Amino acid sequence: MLPASAPNQRPAAVAIRSGLAVAMLFELITGPETQFRAAWSASPWRQDPYHTAVLLAQVTTPMLVVAVLLRLAVRSPAGQAEREQQLVRATGITIALIALALCSEWASVVADPARQRWRAGTGLEVVGLGLCTAFSLLVTQLLWRARSEHGATQRWRHDWLADGAILIERLTGLGRRRGPQVVEQLRRHTSAVFLAASMLAAAAGTAAQAFGEGITDLRLIAWNFLAITAALSAFCFTSNAIVGFIARPPRSRTRQTVERGVVAGGIAVLVAIAFHDPLWSLVGRGQLTAGGLIALTSGAGGLAATLAAVASHLAGLRRPEPSDTGRVGTLRGVN
Numbered sequence: 484m485l486p487a488s489a490p491n492q493r494p495a496a497v498a499i500r501s502g503l504a505v506a507m508l509f510e511l512i513t514g515p516e517t518q519f520r521a522a523w524s525a526s527p528w529r530q531d532p533y534h535t536a537v538l539l540a541q542v543t544t545p546m547l548v549v550a551v552l553l554r555l556a557v558r559s560p561a562g563q564a565e566r567e568q569q570l571v572r573a574t575g576i577t578i579a580l581i582a583l584a585l586c587s588e589w590a591s592v593v594a595d596p597a598r599q600r601w602r603a604g605t606g607l608e609v610v611g612l613g614l615c616t617a618f619s620l621l622v623t624q625l626l627w628r629a630r631s632e633h634g635a636t637q638r639w640r641h642d643w644l645a646d647g648a649i650l651i652e653r654l655t656g657l658g659r660r661r662g663p664q665v666v667e668q669l670r671r672h673t674s675a676v677f678l679a680a681s682m683l684a685a686a687a688g689t690a691a692q693a694f695g696e697g698i699t700d701l702r703l704i705a706w707n708f709l710a711i712t713a714a715l716s717a718f719c720f721t722s723n724a725i726v727g728f729i730a731r732p733p734r735s736r737t738r739q740t741v742e743r744g745v746v747a748g749g750i751a752v753l754v755a756i757a758f759h760d761p762l763w764s765l766v767g768r769g770q771l772t773a774g775g776l777i778a779l780t781s782g783a784g785g786l787a788a789t790l791a792a793v794a795s796h797l798a799g800l801r802r803p804e805p806s807d808t809g810r811v812g813t814l815r816g817v818n
Contacts, residue, residue, distance in 0.1 A: 495567050498625035499551065502574035505618045506548050509581050512611040513541050517695045526608060527601070528591040532757035536587035539753065540580040542688040542711065543718055546680075547577045550728070554643055557650050562641030565727075569643070571629045572726040578622050585616050642730035644669060673729045674742065681715035682708075706777045710752050713784060717749025740795040748788030755783035 516526055517537070528537055551573050554566065592609060595601075648666050669676055689708040698704060720742055723729060734742075755762060763771045763779055771779075 494625065495571050495629040498622065498629040499555070499570050499574050501618075501622045501625055502578055503548060503551060505615065505622050506544050506577050506581065508618065509584075509615050510541065510544055510548075512608075512615060513537065513584075516608055517541065517691070526605065527595040528588045530591075531759060533587045533591040535753060535757035537584045538688070538692070539714065540584035542684055542715065543580055544577055546684055547573055547580075547722075550643065551577075553650060554646055557646040559646070559649060565641045566646070569726045571626060573722075574622075575626050575630070576722055576725065578619055578626065581615070582619055582623070585612065585619060588612050589616070640730070641727075642670075643726075643728045644730070670729055670731060673723070673731050674738070676729065677716055677719035677723070678712075681712045681719060684715055685709075685711035700773060702777065703773055706773075706780075710756060710780060713745075713749040714753045715749070717746040717753075720746050736796075736799045740792050740799065743795040744788040744792035747791030748784040751787030752780050752784035755780040 528534060551570060554570055554573075557566070559566075589612065592612070645666055648663075685708050688711050689704060692698065692707060693704055698707070719728075723731075759771060759776055759779055762783070763775060767775055767779065
């Protein structure tokens, strides 16, 4: 939580709470649009590449909102400045993803060639789009003001994981003895933590999309799960570098190479999904089938991951192997 001595109207506090409100509004408006087939069939952003941007924001926004709410529940004077800065950054990522979805939706409204499908409900969707856009612009301004209160931080001494352990201990009374050891183990296995979180979110997103769009092809369901997992894994690694969910110890050059490949592959899969039709027209023949879509996105992800891994490896040969002596500061938060 923000310091008790700070007024409730402090720019950071206002920006964070306003950002959470906009994120919840976005989910309340977007959720019904994608879960009711009648509404979705008349939605201007039902097709890619617009759909991909909306789905990305719809899946990641709840994850970020829950994380921010849990972090706000931690009241600890230690690391308060860093905690506030990380919360502002996390809120900023949330609004950025929502803004990407909103821009995509506006583009679809302008470019939709099938306006004859629009219904009265489509007008309500556009009104909701306008509301989300207006509030997002306001929150962006608030976040900019809050961000200017702190300088840039390259390394974190406090992270969200340690605050989560504090919260669990205070709510349940557990973890006082083993908490620090568990947190340290999780820090050393950050990749596994991110993969598990991505798979859980992907399972929920895949189920929701299959229900909302009536997908019954098991191949597409399995592919959808793997594609969302890849995209969310890239999101976890990237966002962690910005907001410090888990303050990581130094990694070997090989692990860094693998992680960069995962990030590049996840992003490439997402881009291939969004622009599958024009990409297929370049590399494929005939009409795009389910098998062709799976091959196209898997090939794009694999190629991007390989190229990123090779580039990272070649660049790493010019730098010394990281060691424990390169670790900055002491990771704190669990006593």
